[in-house]
Amino acid sequence: MDRFSPTGRGTATTGGALSRRSLLRGAALGVGAAAFAPLVTACGGKGTPTGAAAKTVTFGSNAAVPQPKGAYETLFAAAGKATGLTVKPNWVDHNTFQQNISTYLQGNPDDVFNWFAGERMQFFAGQGLVSNVDDVWSSIGGNYTDAMKAQSKGADGHYYLVPFDYYPWAVFYSKSLWKSKGYQAPTTWDQYVALAKKMKGDGLIPIAFTDKDGWPAMGTFDYLNMRMNGFDFHIDLMRKGDKWNTPQVKAVFDQWRELIPYYSPGFLGLTWQDGAQQLLNGKAGMMVIGLDQIGTIFTGDKADDLAFFPFPEVNPTYGQQAVEAPIDGFMVSKSPKNQPGATKLLKYLGTAKAQQLWLGTNPADIATANGVDAAKYTAPQNAAVKLIASARNLSQFMDRDTRPDFADPVMLPAIQKFLNDPGDIGSILSNVDKQAKSIWSSGS
Incomplete structure (x- = not known):
């Protein structure tokens, strides 16, 4: 959503x-x-x-x-x-x-x-x-x-x-900041983490990540799951709710844990606008968000300074084939x-x-x-058209691809609990799995 x-x-x-x-x-x-x-x-x-x-x-x-x-x-x-x-x-x-x-x-x-x-x-x-x-x-x-x-x-x-x-949802950044630092867009997970380390060494917040409202983190989960387990697995997980307590989903959170040291300090107390301002003001290097959000912050003469790259590949089998496009x-x-x-x-x-x-x-x-006359689009809009057109599969975002009585009441707090204490994910997924089975079995 x-x-x-x-x-x-x-x-x-x-x-x-x-x-x-x-x-x-x-x-x-x-x-x-x-x-x-x-x-x-x-x-x-x-x-x-x-x-x-x-x-x-x-x-x-x-x-x-x-x-x-x-x-x-x-x-x-x-x-x-x-x-x-x-x-x-x-x-x-x-x-x-x-x-x-x-x-x-x-x-x-x-x-x-x-x-x-x-x-x-x-x-x-x-x-x-x-x-x-x-x-x-x-x-x-x-x-x-x-x-x-x-x-x-x-x-x-x-x-x-x-x-x-x-x-589309993607990894957004400021072109002028990246040009001044000589950064290059990564395509793989190892390149992405290496870039985050470089940004941290340069005194930046590598990834402007904020989750006070809960929903922004869903986009990162979606991309990690699609990149690691494939689009079909992801959509089945969203629509059937029967594979949450599995090694595949546990691996997603284990992978995610690697990024947390590069997130905005105090991210659970920050709104997405706070993160967008970090990007706009040159304090942060990247942000996983939707154009629909960040495009309202990079406006006027800043509009064409906004750029993005697809969320990086994790498993070569699935590459960067899927794009989140609500x-x-x-x-x-x-x-x-x-x-x-x-x-x-x-x-x-x-x-x-x-x-x-x-x-x-x-x-x-x-x-x-x-x-629609694409000549009237901004640079980010034109890039968005190309990204979506290149996708083999399109997802709609977790809170749209799954049931409304599961996304916010169950997954939003579960992800926040993990981010607040990124230890063993086993108990969290066990609880999610039980709730999912109960919700889907109700048939309502």
Whole structure:
């Protein structure tokens, strides 16, 4: 998960403090729950609206931060002119939105809402909490590749998501800093560790790693698992939950332990924005993060100073074939108040024109629709397109590839426990395995 994190795709991301993932997890039970209240009381009720209601579409947004909120406001204004609709957004921070999504969808949700591809989409489609959008796809299908179409379907073959933007996770750095130090991008694990040692010797924080909000570390786990055990093993682990207490997964944590001495001091008390500032200010050399997050920090004349390389190879069998590339998009609630309006809005949002407009004020992602003018992309955006195009497999991020009742409640604290005391991982994985088997066996 996401989203992935425009400033959060910050505190708001599943969060960002106002980043893509963040009111802190604890806040979701207190202040966060209160902040989510407007969503829970949003208007629903399927029917054929008349009068002003027929021209209003309510929109549950997880973007209550300066950006991408500003980009969405620009987008909604343009959508109004193009469709004759009034989009009424219900702004909620990303973390609170994600942690309360089940309650939201079972209450009175908005007509349309932000959500993610992968298991997160499949989960709610399977529970019957969302509407299929086949009628939208009959109009926008020609705008998307077959791969993007596949990411938008439920297990029943119906479409449930209109993809809007996506972005890669990689190892980001400042080009100007690297040029001044003469650093070269590593491709293998040994080269990566050697570079971290060199950076530490140069007085830098080698890897700007921060995990106060829990989710950023998931990206490192995903890459290590895919690099060591392969994409198929990783996806099976995420979707079936039956191999957590195995030598393969234990090896991932053993490998990870080698990086911890090169992480930001006090990383469990730092947000991803803190780490991004370390990178921006030349205090850190590298950061494993998504373009969706870091792209909101390297802006203006700093935008093209941002560069990245793929997470290094660990096992030559799998090389660097897999890329973490979360897809964000829109879904329709089970009983929208304005079904025709929701369909009309999504037909507009599924176009290159709409996505280009949004990216013009939020250059931290890349468009999902065909036909966007890549000449208007920043250097990091163009590099992101090439990285994703070169991938043999795409993952969606742990909190999107696995069940929502497993990712945050089980894996987030388990990884933080390991990072806080990186000793024997055996007891942690034994506990994760027991919880996973219980969750999957419940069948819910």
